Amino acid sequence: MSTSPSTSLQPKQLKGNCHCGRFRFLLPANLDLDNLITCACTLCSKLGCLWLRGVATGAFTVTRKEESLVEYQGLRFCGNCGTAVTGDYHSGALKGEVLVNVRAVWGFNPFEHDLGSITQIPAPADEVRSLPSLLPSSVEGETAPPVAHHGSCHCGKVRVELLVDIGTLEIKEDNCSSCVRNAYIGIYPTKSQVRIHGGDNTFEYLYGRKYNGAAHCRTCGVLVFNNVYGPPVSVFDRLPPERKEKVLATYWKNLAMRPLNVRALDDVDVGALKVQREDEGTEGYALVD
Template sequence: MSDTTPTSAPATAPAPELKTYHGNCHCGAVKYTVTLPEITSVTECDCSLCLKKGHKSLFPSGGLVFEEGKGEDKLKSYEFAGKTIAHKARTLNEIDDIFGLKVNTYKGTTLEPGYTPHAFTGPEPTATIENAKTYYGSCHCGAITMAFKTAGPLPEGSEKIQQCNCSICCRNGTILTYPHKTQISIHSPTTPPTPLSIYTFGRKFQQHTFCPICGVAISLQKNRPVDPELFKKEAPAGADQKQWEEKLPVNLRCFEGVEWDRVKVENRDWKNYGGKYEVP
């Protein structure tokens, strides 16, 4: 007869409570739900595409459930190096603080084949700046290339750089800088040239431009003319319309050689500026 006291099986941790999140593109053409534990962290990959698009990725085991008539058939695909792209956390509506999520990093730059940046062959920016530095970049596929002339390296603080949590910037993953339009040159090297795709909404002050092939956000171009009374009513307090019209905001993620470890990026809370975003 054994005098050994039987031991009970180790207790199993309770399954995490699941939550259903609702997601959509900005215009509402694609809508879906996904069910998973409460989102407290995302994965950021440093590969060429994830960096340019600002992906914050999740890997839900159950997949996405698309709303009837607003499903995968409405999505455009872009493939490179035989890879697929993970789901974007930025399209979910119930994440209150996108900047507050814990970030897990993935070194996508170590994967083969490596990415070769696309050369800029267009006209240089016309701005006259002493001790200037020019950054060159492109969308991911190279159909749109860009040059950006600054007053020295960006870490010296000559340019305003920010990201915000408004409905469109959060989905596009942009980090914007706001130079004078003469500091920027945007050029398509393709034959014939690839025109930028344009998306406008709300006040329609600006055109959100992006590459029609790879989908990378490029710039915010001004819609003109803008009625001065409407601008005064809708723009931030103290904004100067003439100065605003001379700016050409561009997505800094497009450029190669940005000193990301030393550049100061402001996080702006503009989620409800101009009224709460309503899903179309």
């Protein structure tokens, strides 16, 4: 049995969940989904959290598997799909508030909001982020290609080096059910243009047809890069030769990509980027009970 926003919303409640549905919750329907804030701390910035305020203590009702969450510095994310769902602060302006990531609420479309006008709370003075030193630019006497941009998860266990300037790449964002929850803004360099360090510290979330896998840090939950698999090449055998040749050219091009989450780049101002938005929506997304 599957549920959808039109059938699962109760008259006096809003429904929310991580993307895989292992963690689900209810909120009062009278909450103002425009009463949002962002936090300038590095963790919230990398996760792209949009915090919903005004949730009274006891009004956030967990309906499924709270134990599926991983906690990191007061933020909780699903250990299976990576969706950040709740957070709290032990100091600063947000201390004591119940904060829910509105991206996990059914029906929330970030494209319908002016995110640039949302109040931003300064990072807590005691923000903790300790990154290891950057890797040397040469390996075993061999000069490595210069690094244009460095990136990482929040805890530093997963790092990336982008060898081309981000200005040479398309930057895209859509509002599908997964990208909304991950606040994903993608760039699509080739594998040869990216170096990944600490990839074994990630968990991969695959869903739907499993043609793509999102790699999140196991410790802090940040989505750093994606793996592209695509369908088995044999599925194209039924195509006429002239059509097959064109389709396979695109197929191999896609398999050569190493998509990166722009939010994971440490030296890029996301707000200053020109992002191509694709209004796909969440049609077809359903949870299986």
